[in-house]
Amino acid sequence: MSAHISNVRPKPDQVLVDIADYVLKYKVKSAEAYETARYCLMDTLGCGFEALEYPACTKMLGPIVPGTVVPSGAKVPGTPYQMDPVKAAFDIGAMIRWLDFNDTWLAAEWGHPSDNLGGILATADWLSRNAVAAGKKPLTVKDVLTGMIKAHEIQGCIALENSFNKVGLDHVVLVKVASTAVVAEMLGLTRDEIINAVSLAWVDGQSLRTYRHSPNTGSRKSWAAGDATSRAVRLALIAKTGEMGYPSVLTAKTWGFYDVLFKGNPFRFQRKYGSYVMENVLFKISFPAEFHSQTAVEAAMTLHKELGRLGKTAADIKRITIRTHEACIRIIDKKGPLDNPADRDHCIQYMVAVPLLFGRLTAADYEDEVAKDPRIDALRDRIVCVEDPKFTKDYHDPDKRSIANGLTVELNDGKKLKEVVVEYPIGHKRRRKEGMPVLVEKFRTNLARRFPEKQRKAILDLCLDARRLEATPVNEFVDLMAT
Secondary structure, eight states: OOOOOOOOOOOOOHHHHHHHHHHHHOOOOOHHHHHHHHHHHHHHHHHHHHHTTOHHHHTTOSOSSTTOOOTTOEEOTTSSOEEOHHHHHHHHHHHHHTTSOSOBBOSSSOBOGGGGHHHHHHHHHHHHHHHHHTTOOOOBHHHHHHHHHHHHHHHHHHHHHOOSGGGTBOTHHHHHHHHHHHHHHHTTOOHHHHHHHHHHHHHSOOOBSGGGSTTSOOTHHHHHHHHHHHHHHHHHHHHHTTOOOOTTTTTOTTTSHHHHHSTTOOOOOSSOSSSHHHHHOBOOOSOOSOGGGHHHHHHHHHHHHHHHHTTOOGGGEEEEEEEEOHHHHHHHOOOSOOOSHHHHTTOHHHHHHHHHHHSOOOGGGGSHHHHTOHHHHHHHTTEEEEEOHHHHHHHHOTTTOOOOEEEEEEETTSOBOOOEEESSOTTSGGGHHHHHHHHHHHHHHHHHTTSOHHHHHHHHHHHTOHHHHHHSBHHHHHHTTOO
């Protein structure tokens, strides 16, 4: 005997409705959010330009059918490609994330909200080129910044109280959901169609975190967000055709997201959607390292100088203790062999050993040529992590959101150096005044990797002029970055 299940189609889940109403109705009025979004745009594109130096990334790029060029299609900055917006979103997203150097959001779930730029920029560019071809007005960069603020907010607000990693799901599910909502609004979908589109994102198959953790850590973590933001564009376009949605995709008994993938728990929310996430986002400014290690790397750089002052080297170190927070231990505390760059940039011992040895940490330091130096693994073996409950508490405190690490070095001669503690990395909101000039220099360096002087000067000058940048048509902005 089977229980009766009602076949009356329910009203849409409130989570879907709230997302749709936010992207349709909310007017961003925060000057701080727009200023931060402008810096975020520069930094995110710059991360992509640096990634273009790595063949492992560039082999993923370009049209699925080689040689295909889409008239009035979306261009991929820093490359010669002009494609449909779905593949262009993948390429931009993969470039952005490849070196683990773009922005970060840390809460119950972590992630990188600027991953959404792949779908946002590709769609905006495609729409703008078609508008110009039809004699209509294109979108402007301010529209892109608005989309970034809203995508950051959707991804970040869901992440505040809901841990997807604890049920084995990758955080890119939130990139897919946020990008779908924002792109759907850009495409002109109605409220009901946006709800349908967002439901399609939730009902979609979701990525496991397998590729982020031992013993399977691998390069998919570098293109997973590109895949998610690309999929979002595809789902929004499907919804635009009038394709139906699934209103109780989250709450449906047995078959909904909560029961199937979230252990039956509904999402919890700390705040309404606004512009909080963009205003408080964390930038990776100095080091391409998983964010829970950023302050540890800063501390290691300080200790490298202190060792030099004392006439000591890493060979004189007996033991290093990292006082840290729970999330750091859960994600990047690793022993044993590290098989590839993706493995190394998620190992705090590796990310501390390199600056202690060499006084630097760059993307190239994760490659095999550097990693084969036997001194790195020898030093890794002498590094241990211990949780400080106060650091964990401050990590979750919405008024602090610290990412603290403290390093203590014990030398072979018995001397113990004073602990170096860094609570807030240079990319934290509390260090914006100090950090933003360094971020601009990072962008300047990344432009120089890809463009001749005249071209990179034009890009930088435009990006530093907020009013002129916001008014620039998206297609013209992207054309500035053509190669």
